[in-house]
Amino acid sequence: MARLTPDRIVTAAIEVIGEVGSEQFSVRKLGDALDADPTAIYRHFRSKDELLRAMGDRSLSGVADALPTSSWRACIRELSIRIRAANLAQPALASLVRGAPPRHRNELLITETMLGQLRDAGFDAVTAAEAYHAVIELTIGSATIDSTLASMPASERDRTYAEWRSDYATLDAEAFPHSVAMAPSLYPGTADERFVFALDRLLDGLAGRLPTGP
Amino acid sequence: MARLTPDRIVTAAIEVIGEVGSEQFSVRKLGDALDADPTAIYRHFRSKDELLRAMGDRSLSGVADALPTSSWRACIRELSIRIRAANLAQPALASLVRGAPPRHRNELLITETMLGQLRDAGFDAVTAAEAYHAVIELTIGSATIDSTLASMPASERDRTYAEWRSDYATLDAEAFPHSVAMAPSLYPGTADERFVFALDRLLDGLAGRLPTGP
DNA sequence: CGATATTTGTCAACGGTGTTGACATCGTCT
DNA sequence: AGACGATGTCAACACCGTTGACAAATATCG
Numbered sequence: 001m002a003r004l005t006p007d008r009i010v011t012a013a014i015e016v017i018g019e020v021g022s023e024q025f026s027v028r029k030l031g032d033a034l035d036a037d038p039t040a041i042y043r044h045f046r047s048k049d050e051l052l053r054a055m056g057d058r059s060l061s062g063v064a065d066a067l068p069t070s071s072w073r074a075c076i077r078e079l080s081i082r083i084r085a086a087n088l089a090q091p092a093l094a095s096l097v098r099g100a101p102p103r104h105r106n107e108l109l110i111t112e113t114m115l116g117q118l119r120d121a122g123f124d125a126v127t128a129a130e131a132y133h134a135v136i137e138l139t140i141g142s143a144t145i146d147s148t149l150a151s152m153p154a155s156e157r158d159r160t161y162a163e164w165r166s167d168y169a170t171l172d173a174e175a176f177p178h179s180v181a182m183a184p185s186l187y188p189g190t191a192d193e194r195f196v197f198a199l200d201r202l203l204d205g206l207a208g209r210l211p212t213g214p
Numbered sequence: 215m216a217r218l219t220p221d222r223i224v225t226a227a228i229e230v231i232g233e234v235g236s237e238q239f240s241v242r243k244l245g246d247a248l249d250a251d252p253t254a255i256y257r258h259f260r261s262k263d264e265l266l267r268a269m270g271d272r273s274l275s276g277v278a279d280a281l282p283t284s285s286w287r288a289c290i291r292e293l294s295i296r297i298r299a300a301n302l303a304q305p306a307l308a309s310l311v312r313g314a315p316p317r318h319r320n321e322l323l324i325t326e327t328m329l330g331q332l333r334d335a336g337f338d339a340v341t342a343a344e345a346y347h348a349v350i351e352l353t354i355g356s357a358t359i360d361s362t363l364a365s366m367p368a369s370e371r372d373r374t375y376a377e378w379r380s381d382y383a384t385l386d387a388e389a390f391p392h393s394v395a396m397a398p399s400l401y402p403g404t405a406d407e408r409f410v411f412a413l414d415r416l417l418d419g420l421a422g423r424l425p426t427g428p
Numbered sequence: 429c430g431a432t433a434t435t436t437g438t439c440a441a442c443g444g445t446g447t448t449g450a451c452a453t454c455g456t457c458t
Numbered sequence: 459a460g461a462c463g464a465t466g467t468c469a470a471c472a473c474c475g476t477t478g479a480c481a482a483a484t485a486t487c488g
Contacts, residue, residue, distance in 0.1 A: 003436075003483095026474065037438050039476075044436090048475065103381065108390060115392040129399040134412030141355015168325075176322060178329040185343040198348030204422050205415030217454095217465075240445065251467050253447075258465090262446065 004036060006044045010054050014090065017055070057104035059090045064109045072121035073203050076114055080139045080199055083110065084192075087143035088150040122212050131206045138202055139195075146191045161187045218250060220258045224268050228304065231269070236304075236361070273304040274320035278327045286335035287417050290328055294353045294413055297324065298406075301357035302364040336426050345420045352416055353409075360405045375401045 009030070016033045017025040027048055031038030045051040063082045068074040114135065118128035149157050168176075169183035188194065223244070230247045231239040241262055245252030259265040277296045282288040328349065332342035363371055382390075383397035402408065 027476085028474075039439085040437050042476070108385065108393065112390045112393045115396055119392055119396070125396050125399040126402060129396060129402050130408065130411045131415075133401070133408045134415055137356040137359055137409065137412055138352050138416075141357075141359050142351040143355075144358050145351060145355050171322065176326045178333055179322065179326045182329055182333075182339050182343060185339040187347070188340060188343050194344065194347045195351065197344045198351055198416065201345075201348055201419030201423070202352075202412065202416045204419030205417070208418050208422075209415070241447085242445080253468085254466050256447070 004034065004040055004044060006054065009034065009041055009044055009051065010058050013051060013055050014058065018090070053104065055090075057106045059086050060104075060106035060110065063106060064113045067113065072117040073207065075117050076135060077196075077199060077203065079110065079113060080135055081192075081196065083139050084143045084195060087140065088147055122210050124211070127209055131209075134202060134206065135199075138198060142195050142198065146195070149191065218248065218254055218258060220268065223248065223255055223258055223265065224272050227265060227269050228272065231304070270304050271318045271320060273300045274318075274324070277320060278323040281327065286331040287421065289331050290349060291410075291413060291417065293324065293327060294349055295406075295410065297353050298357045298409060301354060302361055336424050338425070341423055345423075348416060348420065349413075352412060356409050356412065360409070363405060 012033050013025075013030050016030050020029060027041055028038045030041060034040075041051065045054065060083070063086055064079065068078050111132070114132050115128060118131050119125070123131060149160065152160070165183050165186055168179045168186060171180050173180045226247050227239075227244050230244050234243060241255055242252045244255060248254075255265065259268065274297075277300055278293065282292050325346070328346050329342060332345050333339070337345060363374065366374070379397050379400055382393050382400055385394050387394045
């Protein structure tokens with residue numbers, strides 16, 4: 001077998017995690033898939049966390065390419081949607097990003113792009129930083145929440161939503177009048193559409209803080 | 215020692231997880247804290263997951279009590295801040311939301327309150343549902359992301375933020391000009407303050423969708 | 429080329445995890 | 459008192475991430 005490289009390891013790791021799920025992903029299984037001793041991985045990554053992070057960055061490649069240039073809103077909007085898609089495509093990776101800052105190339109590229117757009121739009125440094133954090137938290141956070149359902153087949157997902165709606169519909173109407181009344185309206189559209197609604201409202205609110213006005 | 219009960223176990227578990235952090239929380243440590251054999255816990259909970267869910271339910275108690283009545287924004291704002299606090303105190307809540315567990319009383323109370331406030335504010339059913347999902351995604355999602363750092367002591371957390379800032383500051387200024395320039399402004403204030411900024415901007419955007427105008 | 433130094437792979441092992449099954453003990457009810 | 463189910467205890471299983479010692483391969487240099 002060819003020698004181990006970080007690239008080969010990450011490729012194999014993404015394949016393994018796609019097969020067994022993030023919960024069951026382990027260094028030992030990765031070693032098996034690579035036909036190598038599991039501990040050989042530690043010659044290329046200091047820890048499993050570092051490996052997971054590299055896997056996350058891999059799935060973000062190309063996310064910041066060819067973005068809309070028409071406006072800062074359009075650019076950040078598209079960028080956020082792509083980040084979300086990348087996280088959902090590799091559901092396991094979404095929860096791995098967690099609280100650590102971007103250190104890898106694609107992550108840094110995303111940060112740079114978003115900060116640049118915000119500054120060019122007219123935000124001062126402090127507000128731009130706040131806005132950046134706000135968009136990232138909504139994007140990554142919502143992807144993390146949605147990742148479980150996103151990995152289900154569409155039919156099962158729809159069934160789950162329907163089940164949840166009927167849960168609300170059958171609540172005690174005295175204690176939970178609004179929940180019962182609004183049960184049919186809950187979980188409207190797709191999770192992607194709900195995210196875009198939230199993102200657009202957040203961008204509305206951010207636009208309102210522009211010195212030049214919205 | 216008195217006999218074990220689910221209540222006693224959950225109380226002790228929340229104490230233990232507060233001391234050692236969610237990452238290091240284990241059934242064995244819980245057994246030590248209870249001065250009982252670790253496996254005795256399995257007489258009261260089928261699995262660690264079930265215990266974590268019970269802990270999550272406990273930490274949500276009282277979240278919807280005595281909320282501000284001055285305005286829908288003030289009410290939802292406070293409610294979201296409290297949900298976040300509960301989530302940060304008990305990160306297991308995140309996995310509660312992600313899966314499809316039976317909906318518990320406290321969770322239902324939160325939904326009912328938020329939906330009621332939005333309807334009373336003048337949102338139609340569809341927009342209220344969208345707004346509800348938007349607020350919840352930001353609140354839970356951001357709490358999930360921040361939970362790792364929130365469990366660190368303040369001094370260590372500040373040191374971590376400083377470290378991250380200096381990471382940005384030492385990037386290649388040619389490739390990442392905005393990141394380098396804005397390094398001192400990144401991670402401003404506390405994670406709680408950054409969340410509240412995002413929440414307020416989202417509420418700004420939602421207010422703009424009120425039929426009666428903002 | 430040969431010798432040396434560095435990197436990389438292998439192996440065994442450590443301390444930790446959640447969980448299970450067998451066995452002993454306790455409380456309760458007939 | 460005896461029976462019985464619920465509860466606590468103990469040892470053990472099958473994993474996990476990670477480390478240190480040692481061997482093989484590779485790169486570096488005289």
